Amino acid sequence: AQRVTQPEKLLSVFKGAPVELKCNYSYSGSPELFWYVQYSRQRLQLLLRHISRESIKGFTADLNKGETSFHLKKPFAQEEDSAMYYCALSGTPRAGNMLTFGGGTRLMVKP
Amino acid sequence: ETGVTQSPTHLIKTRGQQVTLRCSSQSGHNTVSWYQQALGQGPQFIFQYYREEENGRGNFPPRFSGLQFPNYSSELNVNALELDDSALYLCASSPQSGANVLTFGAGSRLTVL
Numbered sequence: 281a282q283r284v285t286q287p288e289k290l291l292s293v294f295k296g297a298p299v300e301l302k303c304n305y306s307y308s309g310s311p312e313l314f315w316y317v318q319y320s321r322q323r324l325q326l327l328l329r330h331i332s333r334e335s336i337k338g339f340t341a342d343l344n345k346g347e348t349s350f351h352l353k354k355p356f357a358q359e360e361d362s363a364m365y366y367c368a369l370s371g372t373p374r375a376g377n378m379l380t381f382g383g384g385t386r387l388m389v390k391p
Numbered sequence: 392e393t394g395v396t397q398s399p400t401h402l403i404k405t406r407g408q409q410v411t412l413r414c415s416s417q418s419g420h421n422t423v424s425w426y427q428q429a430l431g432q433g434p435q436f437i438f439q440y441y442r443e444e445e446n447g448r449g450n451f452p453p454r455f456s457g458l459q460f461p462n463y464s465s466e467l468n469v470n471a472l473e474l475d476d477s478a479l480y481l482c483a484s485s486p487q488s489g490a491n492v493l494t495f496g497a498g499s500r501l502t503v504l
Contacts, residue, residue: 284433312491323394324434324481324495366433370491378424378447379493381433 282307282371286382293357294390301352301385303341303367312370313343313350314379319363327352327365337361357389393418395496397482403502404472412467412499414482422446423465424493425457426481434481440465441487469501477503 283306293299305311315327328336330343330350341352350367367382396415404410416423422441426434436449440459454470463484469476479500483493 286433314491323497326492329492368433378436378439378449379426379434379491380436381426383431383433 282311282369282380284367284369284380284382286365286367286385288385289383290386290388292388292390295359296356299352299354299357299361299387299389301365301367301387303350303352303382305348305350305367305369307348307369307371309371313341314368314370315339315341315350315352316366316368316381317363318366324366357387359389359391362387362389395482395484395494397480397496397499399499400497401500401502403504405504406472406474408472408503409468409470410472410501412469412480412482412501414465414467414484414496416463416465416482416484417494420484420486420494421463422485422487423459423463424483424485425465425467426483427451428479428481428498429475430478437467437480472503474503477501 285304313330317327318324339354343350364384364386366384368379395417398413424439425437428434437451438448439446443459456468458466479498481498482496485493
């Protein structure tokens with residue numbers, strides 16, 4: 281079975297502070313991991329995926345298979361980063377595009 | 392390029408009724424997935440449609456069913472509505488089955504009284 285856990289429902293930081301949103305997963309095979317973001321009054325959208333190994337809006341995430349984690353990090357938070365963040369996992373291709381989402385973490389960046 | 396559109400945006404039903412939700416996929420996308428998002432939770436996969444057939448299903452009972460049409464649009468049908476079916480229903484499209492980058496619609500919020 282696939283499972284994604286985001287232990288923090290809410291993360292509040294000041295502008296300019298580092299941010300780390302935690303994501304742990306459970307999957308027996310080789311997963312593909314994603315971070316999706318939902319800004320206020322906007323749709324859920326892809327932020328980044330581990331296979332791309334890129335930085336989007338200053339965010340990075342490294343897949344740690346030993347710790348089964350895919351934490352999202354940004355060295356200096358901005359107010360516009362305030363949003364709901366979801367970690368997601370894609371497992372077996374036979375399940376189509378089945379993404380298993382975590383419960384989400386609300387990031388609040390205070391001025 | 393048009394995005395994913397869903398209708399209706401909000402609706403209210405009573406227990407035992409049936410509901411149909413509709414989704415138009417993004418231009419160029421032939422695969423549609425449906426997710427249920429209960430309040431305060433992450434989206435849960437219901438099923439996916441590709442080439443007008445169900446191509447993967449999550450842990451949802453048979454009273455959740457769907458269709459995909461030749462133009463790649465899709466419907467989600469829920470029979471015998473229960474209070475716990477109250478949720479935001481999200482449609483997402485992708486350019487092909489197995490492609491994991493999804494484009495989401497704004498959702499249809501269903502309230503069951």
